[in-house]
Amino acid sequence: MKKFIKKIQTVMEMMSSNEGTLFTYALAYSIIVGIAPFIIISVVFVGTYVYDVSQIIQLLQRYVPADLILPFVDYIQTSDLSNLWLIVSLLGVSIWVASKSIYSFLLLSSEQDGVNINHFFLRILACVYFIMIVLGIMAFGILIGYVPFINKFTTPIVITFFFVFFYRLLSFKYTRFRDVIWGSAITSIVLILLGRLFFVYINQYSNYQTIYGPLASMMILLISGWIIAWVVFFGYCINYVVRDDTLPVQGKHRLISILEKTNEKIDEREEKFIHDHIERSRDQQSLPKDEEKSEELQD
Incomplete structure (x- = not known):
């Protein structure tokens, strides 16, 4: 019991520390900045060759206001993106900008794991990892769209395995399943619950439209980005305190x-x-x- 309480205290200290707060804000900013490139990649490439754009919109509407998504998606769909060089440059810039959030995590993970790596190579590694995460999200979207047994009961399991993949990818030394499963499970459950509660509160009880007017969707986006960043970092902190340092390290x-x-x-x-x-x-x-x-x- 004392060990459990000590681990909770360690998580709270990591979350409330100056470094943890700054990291959460930086991750939230990177998530918000990366939403537009992610939508561009999803609509132009994934929505064309993998599955329908409406499924992407339904997935994003759980955490991002539809007022911000639909006009941007319509603009991308009506734009002429047949130029090969335009698509390549758009894809390159989108990956570079959106991978900033992965880079923030790699910086933190390299410091926690005691790995000395040049920041430029971490930035390149973040781009590679971002592409792998996008492929993981594509697989998750395909499961939701085409597999009939994916429902509100099995979705947390699928999201948990996605975060297992996510946290294993971003760790250098602690990549065992037991090192990341607890944080992944708690992250998926908390993210689903907070996402539903947040939008129920926004749609039924809040008066953001009255207070902020046309900027209400932007304010909701900022709050959503901060909540997602906080939950993802919370899962990372759980994995950090739960992992067993006495076992042999099976890292990269x-x-x-x-x-x-x-x-x-x-x-x-x-x-x-x-x-x-x-x-x-x-x-x-x-x-x-x-x-x-x-x-x-x-x-």
Whole structure:
């Protein structure tokens, strides 16, 4: 019982700390910024080749106001995106912007796991992981749209396995199923409950339309982004306190080894560059002194 209470206290300390608060805000901002690129990717690519756009809209309406989604989706559908270079550039920018939230998680995970990786390589890794997460969301959407047994009772199970995939992907050293299952299960349950309660409150009891007018949807989007970020970080904190450090670590040893070796080579090059720069500056400073001495000897 004491261990359980101590773990709860650790989670609360992580959530209420300055670093945890700043990380939650940064993650919420990244989620909000990444919504538009995600919709673009979903409508242009996923909605064209995988499943119907209406299923994407139904999935997003659980957490994002429909007033913000529908006009943007209509604009994307009516735009001429037949140009190959336009599609490639749009996809590249969308992935780079939307992967910022993954990058924030990788920064935190690398610090918690004691892995020293260059931030540039973390940014590239975030883009790769974002593509993998989009593929996971596509698979989740296909299950919801085409598998008949996916309902309100089995949806939490599917979302739980998605977050198992999500948290395992973002951890460097703790990737066992038992290391991420508790946070994934709690995240999926809390996210579903808060999502439904939040929109019931917004639609039936709140007066956001009266207070904010046309900005009501934007305010709801900001609050939704913060709630999602808070719940996802809450699940990460649970995984952090539940994982067993006494067991052998089954992490991404090969990936860590490659990234750390690359980081060491970059550090060596930077140190060599700084050393050469210092030596050159010393040589340049010594030249005027040698010239002065030679002039004095000539006199």
